[in-house]
Amino acid sequence: MAPSDGPHRVFITGMGVVGPHGLGADSTFEAVLEGRSAVTLSETGRDEVAAEVLLARSPFDAADHFPRPERMFMARAAAMAVVAAEEALEQAGLDPQDRTAGKLRDAGTWMGCGLGGAEALEDGFQRYYQRRTRRAPPSTVPLIMANGPAAHLSMRWGLQGPSLSYSMACASSAAAVGEALRALRSGSVDRALAGGAEAMLTGGILAAWEALGVVARTHPDGPEVSCRPFDAARTGMVLGEGAAVFVLETEEAMRDRGAEPLAQLLGYGTASDAHGLTEPHPRGQVRAMEKALADAGISPGEVGYVSAHATGTHTGDRVEAASLREVFGDAVEAVPVSATKAVHGHLVGAAGALELLLTVQALRHRRIPPTAHLTEPDEEAMGLDLVPDAGREAPGLEVALSNSFAFGGSNAALVVGRV
Amino acid sequence: MNAYALIVEKLTQDFGVDADAIHPGATLSELGIDSLSAVEFIFELEDELGVELDPEEAEFETLQEAADLLERRVEEQEG
Numbered sequence: 001m002a003p004s005d006g007p008h009r010v011f012i013t014g015m016g017v018v019g020p021h022g023l024g025a026d027s028t029f030e031a032v033l034e035g036r037s038a039v040t041l042s043e044t045g046r047d048e049v050a051a052e053v054l055l056a057r058s059p060f061d062a063a064d065h066f067p068r069p070e071r072m073f074m075a076r077a078a079a080m081a082v083v084a085a086e087e088a089l090e091q092a093g094l095d096p097q098d099r100t101a102g103k104l105r106d107a108g109t110w111m112g113c114g115l116g117g118a119e120a121l122e123d124g125f126q127r128y129y130q131r132r133t134r135r136a137p138p139s140t141v142p143l144i145m146a147n148g149p150a151a152h153l154s155m156r157w158g159l160q161g162p163s164l165s166y167s168m169a170c171a172s173s174a175a176a177v178g179e180a181l182r183a184l185r186s187g188s189v190d191r192a193l194a195g196g197a198e199a200m201l202t203g204g205i206l207a208a209w210e211a212l213g214v215v216a217r218t219h220p221d222g223p224e225v226s227c228r229p230f231d232a233a234r235t236g237m238v239l240g241e242g243a244a245v246f247v248l249e250t251e252e253a254m255r256d257r258g259a260e261p262l263a264q265l266l267g268y269g270t271a272s273d274a275h276g277l278t279e280p281h282p283r284g285q286v287r288a289m290e291k292a293l294a295d296a297g298i299s300p301g302e303v304g305y306v307s308a309h310a311t312g313t314h315t316g317d318r319v320e321a322a323s324l325r326e327v328f329g330d331a332v333e334a335v336p337v338s339a340t341k342a343v344h345g346h347l348v349g350a351a352g353a354l355e356l357l358l359t360v361q362a363l364r365h366r367r368i369p370p371t372a373h374l375t376e377p378d379e380e381a382m383g384l385d386l387v388p389d390a391g392r393e394a395p396g397l398e399v400a401l402s403n404s405f406a407f408g409g410s411n412a413a414l415v416v417g418r419v
Numbered sequence: 420m421n422a423y424a425l426i427v428e429k430l431t432q433d434f435g436v437d438a439d440a441i442h443p444g445a446t447l448s449e450l451g452i453d454s455l456s457a458v459e460f461i462f463e464l465e466d467e468l469g470v471e472l473d474p475e476e477a478e479f480e481t482l483q484e485a486a487d488l489l490e491r492r493v494e495e496q497e498g
Contacts (some may be wrong), residue, residue, distance in 0.1 A: 069435035072459060135471065138458040 006187035008250035011261035011419070016087025019242030020056035020082040022346045025087065028344075028354075029361035033374035033391040037224035037343045039238050045203035053206050054216055054226050056240030056345025058199075068360025073142045074354070076199035077349075080243035082156060083147035085193055087155070092247035093259055096157060097413035103257065108161030108189045110180035111150035111245075112172025112196030114349035115205070117143035122202045127315065149197040149243065161189045161228055167349070170309070171270075172196050172246070174352025174404035174412035178268030180248055182413075190253035197243035197281045212278065214313050225373040229339030230309035230317050230381040236412035237311040240345025244353035248283050248320060263360045264417040266399070267296025273409030280316055280405055288411035289401065293327075296415035298399055300328045303335055303415075305368050305400040307359045310339030311346050318380040336394065338387040342372040352404035356414055363418040366397045420493055423486035425464065430482075434460060443483035464489060470496055 014021040017024065021031040021036030021357055031038070042055040062071050062079035071079065089096045093344050094103055115121070118141035124136050142148065147165035154163040162183065166176045173196020180194035216236035219226040227238040254261060269291025273284030293300060306324065310317045317339075340358055347354050362368050402414045423443065430436040436450045447457045464485075465471055470492040480487045 012474075067435055069432045069456070073455065135462070137467075138455065138462050142455065 007185045008187055008190070010181050010184045010265045011249055011251060011254050012246050012263045012265055012360060013249050013254055013259045013261055014088040014092025014247035015088070015244065015262065015360060016084040016091065017242065017354060017357055018058060018060050018084045019244070019347065019354055020058050020240045022059050023083065023087070025357055025361065029358060029365070031152050032340050032343055032358055032369045033367055035343060035370050035390065037372065038240070039224050039227055039343070039345055041218060041223040044188040044206055047212070049203060049207070053210070054223055054238045055201055056238055058203060058242050073139050075143045075148050077113060077117065077197040077243065078148040078152045079195035080199060080241070081111065081195070081245060082152050084195065084243040085153050088193065088245045088247045094247065103191065104157045104159055105158045106161050106189065107191040107193065108180070108183060109150045109153045109159050109163040110166070110176040110183070110192055110194040111153065112166045112174070112176040112349045112352065113146045113149050114167060114169050114172055114198055115200045116146035116148055118200035118202050119206050120144050122204050124228070125204070128345065153193050153245070159193065160293070161192070168410035169406035169408055170346065170348050170351050171404040171406035171410045171412040172349040172352065174356065174402065174414055175270060175410070177265070177353060177356060178270060178412055178414055181265050181268050184248055184250050187250070190250040192248045193245055194248050195243065195245035195353040196350040198347050199241040200348070201239060201241050204241065214278070215239070215394070216312055216336040218308040227312045227342050227345060228373045229308065229312045229342050229371055230376045230384070230386050231374050232376045233310045234245060234314065234317065234378070236313050237341070238345040240347045242347050242350050242354060244357045245352055246353070261419045263363055264419050265279055265414070266298065266417045267292045267294070267415035268412070269293070269295055270410070270412045273411065275409055277409070280319045281409070282319055282323040282326060284409055284411045285320060285403070285405055286326045286381055289323065289327045289403065292401065292413035292415045298415055301331055302392060302399050303401050304397040305359070305362055306335055306337040307355045307400065307402040308337050308339045309403040309405040311341055315349065316405070317378065320403065321380040321384060324384065333383050333385060336368050336385045336387050338369050338371045338394070340369050342374070352402065352412060352414070354401045355404070356416065359400045359416055363397055363400055363416060366394050368392050368394045368397070420468070420490060422468070422489040423483065425467065426482050426486055429460065429463060433463070441482065444481050446480055468493055
């Protein structure tokens with residue numbers, strides 16, 4: 001159907017993921033619900049720069065999905081995005097093989113990505129600085145560009161609507177989904193692929209992350225329990241990689257083809273800390289959450305679950321706890337809050353999308369994933385219901401909030417409702 | 420050194436071209452290789468043969484012409 005004047009209600013009708021727990025929205029949710037950690041001590045670099053780094057790598061191998069001619073100009077992040085989108089389209093009942101039916105032709109693409117083809121960037125530097133050659137593969141630029149994932153989705157399925165990429169570090173994909181919500185709501189498009197992709201676990205880039213002093217140290221009980229959001233013994237974040245993609249549709253477009261929704265995308269809020277590059281401030285986080293709730297027409301008391309951004313850094317988790325207290329007030333202790341990065345790590349440009357996917361699963365199944373490895377909550381998090389030890393049933397769960405807060409002070413929050 | 424054999428191998432193994440479609444008079448565009456893939460194709464051949472073609476001399480139409488160019492460049496370099 002043709003787009004028309006809004007505001008339209010917007011629904012999620014399909015979703016897919018490629019991440020540290022492999023492929024598939026259902027198996028990923030099961031793993032996270034069980035608190036099964038994908039974090040390992042992983043070898044990076046070679047020779048004098050070889051190092052073992054805590055990572056949540058994805059078992060994904062692009063060669064299993066794409067022949068060499070297709071992979072040639074497709075970075076790892078983009079390949080993950082395409083496979084995640086295939087799952088989302090299939091679940092939505094939109095035939096990925098059918099480019100001519102028109103259901104996808106007018107759709108848009110909204111993707112978040114922090115760094116693009118990190119492996120091509122590093123390979124290019126290696127050639128230039130180490131092998132001392134100015135001869136770079138012609139594929140380098142198409143691989144590096146951060147809008148690669150969005151471009152591949154648009155090209156693969158003939159999506160001729162907007163193809164937009166958002167790069168605000170850890171909030172990239174939450175913002176991408178939120179901006180897609182606005183476009184659909186307004187009626188400028190009626191169908192979209194939205195999400196995020198990130199794959200930057202290369203030696204040089206990991207060394208740079210370590211230099212910031214935000215990466216976790218190996219816990220005495222083992223690498224797998226080293227990412228400990230809100231725990232007093234937390235030492236930092238663990239980087240992960242992956243992609244998560246949603247099919248979003250207006251109510252009319254969805255009903256028109258007889259599709260069923262997984263959840264309703266209710267609201268989006270974004271705000272800047274206007275404070276520090278790496279140090280968060282509650283004011284931006286609070287504004288983002290409050291705007292998202294207002295956008296959804298939901299009061300804080302109606303929120304039944306919060307998927308925290310909580311990466312496991314000292315400052316980040318402390319500030320988020322303070323922000324949650326401000327938004328929810330005295331009622332904060334009644335809202336379950338979990339930090340799933342404990343088991344899937346921090347997917348940076350794909351983090352918001354993966355966590356929204358888990359939040360949608362929590363609503364659908366009315367089961368809340370735990371904050372794994374939480375043995376002794378930090379002082380700032382005392383009194384919060386952090387869902388320690390194990391996931392739990394949530395029979396009355398109707399509305400949830402998913403937070404994404406980024407370096408640079410960009411914050412995005414999404415509100416999603418059960419259908 | 421048989422540059423033509425290398426070209427055929429690369430086209431079939433890395434660029435997904437059907438071996439039956441390949442013949443010395445074929446052009447890259449006839450084989451479905453777009454302009455971006457074509458520059459990557461030449462780059463990879465140069466890399467494997469350890470030579471570099473000047474952009475002006477890298478002009479060719481057919482696979483045989485490309486093979487001849489590459490072989491000449493290898494000979495010049497070795498000579």
